Amino acid sequence: RVKGKWAATHPKQPPTRMALQHFDATYSAQLGALWPSIRVALLSERKYGALLNHFSHNLDVEELQAQGCKDFISNGEAFMFPASADHRSEFRPEEDSSSVSTVTHGGGSRQPSLRLSPNIRCLVFPRGDITRFRPARPDKFGLLSYYLLDAASILPCLALDVQESHTVLDLCAAPGGKALALLQTQSVRFLCANDLSVSRTSRLKRVLQSYVPKALLTDDKLRITSFDGTIWGEIERNSFDRVLVDVPCTTDRHSLMEDDNNIFSRSRVGERRCLPQLQAELLLAGILAACPGGDVLYSTCTLSANQNQAVVQQAVQLAEEQHGIQLQVISLCPLAQMFSNTFHFAPNLHLGEMVIPHLAANFGPIYLCKLRRLT
């Protein structure tokens, strides 16, 4: 029999172990037979991609290519359009993917094509190759040649489909990997990069200064703010052509690997339980900030359906009930097909797409869902 006093002094479980127990309980139910393989990948070393910095004078591409790296974006296009002369072809999302104000797929209106920016390039080592990238080097102006990130986190930026002269809001922007990818398109007329955390916003500024020439970081092109994104609707409504809502989440990989700053620590239980509510508020604020006709991209780095599909469903419902805003879910199925050689996607997701970690392609998890404001 365990005595109370002894039990009270028994060492506490570290947050990484708490996270694993939580994921085993919830993801085995949610993901079924997929979970054991995803679990092994999540507990193994992750794979990075090198987002090339077009503003740098030494891209180091040849050296990386000599090591076997390839740009997964143009490779995906070559796979989809082998006979196309212009490999940055337009492709049309499937026709049966529209839905107005509900988040089930159905209907039949034709959706405009998604054009991938020719300027976003991300190099990865081949499947099964876990070679690490060496740190990027600065050019003669001090601009670094590439930014290392989970290659799957480029997908939300591609899916956002930024076009010439667009205004873009990145509601939760720090440390800035996706903001940097969006700037690589060289199509953004004005970027507003926001993050609640002042210290993380400072990091975002440092990242942009290390990669982007000063001339492109002027006040007429870039605004960096530290507001609570949930109240953005009170600041600016119906304004942006594109809005990225890359929310705080349980960051599944980090939670399994690092005890520091872990959302599964006892002191953060309340914060963790409130995440879906916060995420829905942020997505709703992003929807309000977009202009009618504009697109909103919701993304996370968790496998949790409660933080992914359920949040999108809740925000779409609130947008209609509280603000009379009708939304259309844009299918990202063609994007998933295009990049299925590089990433593993969860099968049969009823809403959005999700990259699931796999030992041979250990990227993700990344969930993404695209919404278009119809009104």
Ligand code: SAM
């Ligand atoms: N998009 C970033 C990137 O690509 O580097 C990563 C964003 S990270 C997943 C989520 C961010 O949301 C964190 O930097 C966190 O500080 C920020 N955040 C948390 N609560 C917020 C809020 N209420 N409003 C705005 N940002 C918030």
